[in-house]
Amino acid sequence: MTEKxxxxxxxxxxxxxxxxxxxxxxxxxxxxxxxxxxxxxxRVKKIDAEEFSPLTFLxxxxxxxxxxxxxxxxxxxxxxFFKALFFVTIFFGFELFLEAVGISPFFAIxxxxxxxxxxxxxxxxxxxxxLLISAIAGVGAVLGITTSSQFVLSLFFLxxxxxxxxxxxxxxLVKVAEAMIESRAVLGVxxxxxxxxxxxxxxxxxxxxxxxxxFVLGAGDLIFPLFLSSSLYQEKGALGFLLVSLFSLFxxxxxxxxxxxxxxxxxxxxxxxxxxxxxxxxxxxxxx
Numbered sequence: 001m002t003e004k005x006x007x008x009x010x011x012x013x014x015x016x017x018x019x020x021x022x023x024x025x026x027x028x029x030x031x032x033x034x035x036x037x038x039x040x041x042x043r044v045k046k047i048d049a050e051e052f053s054p055l056t057f058l059x060x061x062x063x064x065x066x067x068x069x070x071x072x073x074x075x076x077x078x079x080x081f082f083k084a085l086f087f088v089t090i091f092f093g094f095e096l097f098l099e100a101v102g103i104s105p106f107f108a109i110x111x112x113x114x115x116x117x118x119x120x121x122x123x124x125x126x127x128x129x130x131l132l133i134s135a136i137a138g139v140g141a142v143l144g145i146t147t148s149s150q151f152v153l154s155l156f157f158l159x160x161x162x163x164x165x166x167x168x169x170x171x172x173l174v175k176v177a178e179a180m181i182e183s184r185a186v187l188g189v190x191x192x193x194x195x196x197x198x199x200x201x202x203x204x205x206x207x208x209x210x211x212x213x214x215f216v217l218g219a220g221d222l223i224f225p226l227f228l229s230s231s232l233y234q235e236k237g238a239l240g241f242l243l244v245s246l247f248s249l250f251x252x253x254x255x256x257x258x259x260x261x262x263x264x265x266x267x268x269x270x271x272x273x274x275x276x277x278x279x280x281x282x283x284x285x286x287x288x
Contacts, residue, residue, distance in 0.1 A: 012256050014191045015217055018129060019252055022189075023245040025137030026144075026226040029100040030233045030241065033145055086185035089219075090116060093135025100138055126198045129189050132219065140223040144230020152228045153281065156274050159224070163268035174266045177216065188216040221252070221269040228277050236284055243280040251276030 037043070091112055098108035119127055144152065166173040180186050184202045192198065192214045225248035232240030255272040259265075 008260060010195075011191055011193060011215055012253065015189070015215065015256065016249060016252065018133060018189045018191070018217065019222060019249060020245065022133045022136050022140075022222045023226055023229065023241075025097065025134060026141040026230055027233070027238070027241055027245075029097060029137055029141035030145060030230050032101050033141065034234065037145075082180050082183040082187075083185040086187060087116060089139075089187060090119075090131050090135050093137075093139045094131055095138075096142060097134045097138030100142065123184070123202045124198075125190055125192065125200060125202060128186070128202060129198075132187070132189060133222070136219055136222045136226065140226035141230045144227045144232075145234050147227070147231050149228060149231040149235055149281065152224075152231045153278065156224050156228060156270075156277065159220070160268075160270040160274040163220075163270040167266055167268040171266075173268075177218070177266070181216070186216060188218040189222065191215045191217070217252075218269070221273060224270060225273055225277055228281070232281070232284060239287070240284045243284055244277050247276040247280035247283075248273045 094115070095105075095108050095112040098111060099105055103111070115127070115131060119131060163173070177188075180188075186202075190202075197214070225244055229241040229244035229248075232244060251272040251274075252269065254276075255267060255269045258272075259267045
């Protein structure tokens with residue numbers, strides 16, 4: 001076993017740990033929100049699969065793709081946009097996470113702003129990952145609880161196809177990811193090849209192609225399994241949540257293994273995650 005192979009095994013271990021941490025945080029949010037729903041403190045209206053419009057989805061994807069394509073053409077505006085997108089995501093997602101676990105709205109907003117200010121001054125890698133994972137847990141769990149599992153599967157399936165096309169065919173999402181990395185406001189969990197880099201600032205990452213010393217697991221790859229598992233938590237309980245989380249983790253492993261086998265070229269993770277999440281969904285239907 002070579003040193004290089006050991007390094008990649010450690011990288012996957014960190015990827016899996018962050019992935020499961022996002023799922024665990026989401027489970028905590030689901031539990032707290034379900035308690036409030038059962039006590040009548042919170043009311044939610046489920047969005048069913050019948051309300052899903054494929055035409056509206058296709059129009060939205062087309063508009064988004066055109067917008068992202070234009071965005072990659074303007075460097076200055078692109079950097080500002082990704083930074084703004086990152087701050088908005090963290091602010092609303094992390095604040096939502098704190099409120100969902102029982103922290104008062106005033107203190108949740110104060111703590112969120114304080115941590116964002118800390119990130120601006122000292123953007124350590126570990127702080128970046130913690131804020132992003134917490135924000136994803138808040139958004140994913142809340143969306144899942146208000147959405148039927150059939151609706152989530154429909155959206156998950158279509159976005160997996162979009163991910164496949166936009167990474168392997170048009171490659172415009174690859175360009176967007178590179179632009180996001182250059183802006184230092186990455187909407188994804190960052191895993192360096194050395195443990196010590198977790199305690200360094202984002203500026204310490206090497207951005208030069210062929211010499212990058214880190215991996216990125218996109219926010220979408222974290223949030224969609226959580227989206228589905230949170231929806232199933234309301235319908236089937238904790239078993240549904242746990243099965244989707246574990247099955248999707250195996251999908252992540254298969255994606256990472258394929259990534260290494262195919263000369264480390266960018267690969268879409270959503271198709272792998274969708275297939276194994278679907279298997280978990282079908283198993284749940286049989287068991288429960």
